[in-house]
Amino acid sequence: MTHVLIIEPDAGTRSGLEGALQQLSYRVSSAGSGQAGLSQVIEESPDVVILGLDLPDMNGLQVLRMLRSVVQLPIVTAVPRTEEGLAVQALRAGADDSLEKPFSMRLVDARLTALMRRCRVEEPPAQVTVGDLTVDVQAHTASLAGRPLELRPMEFRLLAHLAANADRVISKTELRQQVWDSAYTTSKTIDVHLCWLRRQLGETAARPRYLHSVRRVGVRLSAPTGTDMA
Numbered sequence: 001m002t003h004v005l006i007i008e009p010d011a012g013t014r015s016g017l018e019g020a021l022q023q024l025s026y027r028v029s030s031a032g033s034g035q036a037g038l039s040q041v042i043e044e045s046p047d048v049v050i051l052g053l054d055l056p057d058m059n060g061l062q063v064l065r066m067l068r069s070v071v072q073l074p075i076v077t078a079v080p081r082t083e084e085g086l087a088v089q090a091l092r093a094g095a096d097d098s099l100e101k102p103f104s105m106r107l108v109d110a111r112l113t114a115l116m117r118r119c120r121v122e123e124p125p126a127q128v129t130v131g132d133l134t135v136d137v138q139a140h141t142a143s144l145a146g147r148p149l150e151l152r153p154m155e156f157r158l159l160a161h162l163a164a165n166a167d168r169v170i171s172k173t174e175l176r177q178q179v180w181d182s183a184y185t186t187s188k189t190i191d192v193h194l195c196w197l198r199r200q201l202g203e204t205a206a207r208p209r210y211l212h213s214v215r216r217v218g219v220r221l222s223a224p225t226g227t228d229m230a
Helices: 011-023 034-044 060-070 084-093 105-120 153-164 172-180 187-200
Strands: 003-007 027-031 048-052 075-080 097-101 127-130 133-136 141-144 211-214 218-221
Touching: 003 011, 003 034, 011 027, 011 105, 027 034, 034 048, 034 060, 048 060, 048 105, 060 075, 060 084, 075 084, 075 105, 084 097, 084 187, 097 105, 127 153, 133 153, 141 153, 153 172, 153 187, 153 218, 172 187, 172 218, 187 211
Parallel strands: 003 027, 003 048, 048 075, 075 097
Antiparallel strands: 127 133, 133 141, 211 218
16 A cells, blocks of 8 residues: 655645545655654655645755655645756655646546656666767766766656667657656656756756757657767
């Protein structure tokens, strides 16, 4: 049974989500503040955290960063529908996915199911080299010209999929299915993770080296050419 920890300041929202998830056969615990949530993560070792960012005692993004620094479990942030900018900040800070409040329980269940399925799938042993980029799926490491890349779990999955399909244009539909394992993942979520990868690879969308956007089609990872290196 998947154990979900809800960190949400609004008691009504917290209680409603907790009850709905229990009806869906999740094991659920909850906390109403950032400090209590951090303590419960350490004490209870949940499988996944749903983190509301409007916490009364701590900055929600700070709590997210603290969680990401000490645990590798999936973290889904919960953001009001009108706060798209905050959702983007959360993804950049390490969230694996983001949900809108008020919640659609069908969407919450689908997102959690997809996240846990990804976590339970064992990646086959493989090492891929593209130019100076090396991705070792078995060791879950990546390096560029010998320099280790500090990648969060979802960024690593994205990079590994692109590297395994080097020189082929990958559509966002394929990324949703093969990397996020969810048809509900938004283009914005994918774009944020691609932006983070570009920063790690020392490039930008305007001056790409490895990651090349193909307008209205997708993205392609390929070794830099002489022009890319300039």
